[in-house]
Amino acid sequence: MKGQIVKVHSNNYYVSVNGDTPIKCSARGLLKLKKTEILVGDFVDFENGVINKIHQRKNSFIRPSVANVDVMAIVVGFEPAPDYYLIDKLLINAELTGVEKILIVNKADAGEELFNSLKDEYSKAFDKFFSVSALSNIGIDELKSYLSGKFTVFAGQSAVGKTSLINSIFGFSLKTGDLSEKIVRGKHTTTYSAIHSKGDLKIIDSPGFAVIDATPEKDDLKYCYPDFSDFEGKCKFRGCVHISEPDCAIKQAVEKGLINENRYKRYLEIYKEVLERGKLYAKY
Numbered sequence: 054m055k056g057q058i059v060k061v062h063s064n065n066y067y068v069s070v071n072g073d074t075p076i077k078c079s080a081r082g083l084l085k086l087k088k089t090e091i092l093v094g095d096f097v098d099f100e101n102g103v104i105n106k107i108h109q110r111k112n113s114f115i116r117p118s119v120a121n122v123d124v125m126a127i128v129v130g131f132e133p134a135p136d137y138y139l140i141d142k143l144l145i146n147a148e149l150t151g152v153e154k155i156l157i158v159n160k161a162d163a164g165e166e167l168f169n170s171l172k173d174e175y176s177k178a179f180d181k182f183f184s185v186s187a188l189s190n191i192g193i194d195e196l197k198s199y200l201s202g203k204f205t206v207f208a209g210q211s212a213v214g215k216t217s218l219i220n221s222i223f224g225f226s227l228k229t230g231d232l233s234e235k236i237v238r239g240k241h242t243t244t245y246s247a248i249h250s251k252g253d254l255k256i257i258d259s260p261g262f263a264v265i266d267a268t269p270e271k272d273d274l275k276y277c278y279p280d281f282s283d284f285e286g287k288c289k290f291r292g293c294v295h296i297s298e299p300d301c302a303i304k305q306a307v308e309k310g311l312i313n314e315n316r317y318k319r320y321l322e323i324y325k326e327v328l329e330r331g332k333l334y335a336k337y
């Protein structure tokens with residue numbers, strides 16, 4: 054039988070067939086031997102509680118650890134303060150797979166300042182922006198109708214309100230956490246990814262995280278910036294990576310304010326990181 058993994062928890066895989074109540078399964082020895090990780094969102098063949106085969110994936114992510122999604126929804130809020138590097142790196146990895154990228158700015162009950170500044174800074178990077186409040190139900194209906202019929206993953210820092218949004222969208226009462234407790238004790242409330250679905254809505258709630266790697270090779274990083282695309286190919290040197298080359302169209306566009314300067318500055322830092330990582334791998 055073919056089904057979809059809706060939850061992975063301590064070597065148990067929960068498989069749902071056509072949205073039905075999930076069946077607890079284990080993985081066939083061979084899959085374990087190959088160290089093939091089975092991800093939430095994977096389509097699998099299973100029989101008598103044993104998964105035999107993972108179907109080819111449309112896409113997959115390491116963090117959050119999910120497969121086959123249509124939309125990467127990055128969730129932020131005014132508290133905890135957004136980690137812009139984390140947002141950029143999530144976007145970079147999403148760009149490599151071609152999934153749709155949306156920004157959900159939660160906690161709008163506290164104002165729309167953050168939403169407006171992020172919308173400005175990331176205007177080219179996201180396909181769509183939402184200002185919502187899980188607690189006050191602001192913007193939830195619009196978000197729901199947009200996500201209807203798409204398979205979405207909620208990703209982002211701990212305590213931004215991913216689970217609170219799931220509760221508000223589906224009318225559930227999943228466990229949410231207290232911000233101060235998370236900051237003081239570094240405690241995450243959601244500890245594993247799981248698909249939640251009802252009608253046409255299908256969303257993965259994932260555990261919050263603080264660090265991820267940008268996965269592209271250094272020369273490909275620039276292609277993960279839609280901000281640059283209008284100016285690509287206009288630099289003096291072919292193969293310009295827009296770092297220190299002369300007559301760089303990207304740098305000129307930054308100076309003219311046509312590309313957001315903060316995004317570009319972080320690009321330089323992320324490029325360095327990717328470069329260092331490449332050197333590290335080359336040692337082995």
Ligand SMILES: Nc1nc2c(ncn2[C@@H]2O[C@H](COP(=O)(O)OP(=O)(O)OP(=O)(O)O)[C@@H](O)[C@H]2O)c(=O)[nH]1
Nearest residue numbers: 186187188212213214215216217229230242243261
């Ligand atoms: N003011 C305000 N607070 C909110 C809103 N949504 C969530 N919160 C609060 O944010 C805190 C964290 O909420 P969670 O939903 O547990 O956050 P999470 O992103 O799922 O966190 P992890 O599971 O650890 O990744 C809780 O104290 C919520 O009450 C909102 O719309 N406005």
Ligand SMILES: [Mg+2]
Nearest residue numbers: 215216242243
């Ligand atoms: Mg959560």
Ligand SMILES: [Zn+2]
Nearest residue numbers: 288293295301
């Ligand atoms: Zn250039």
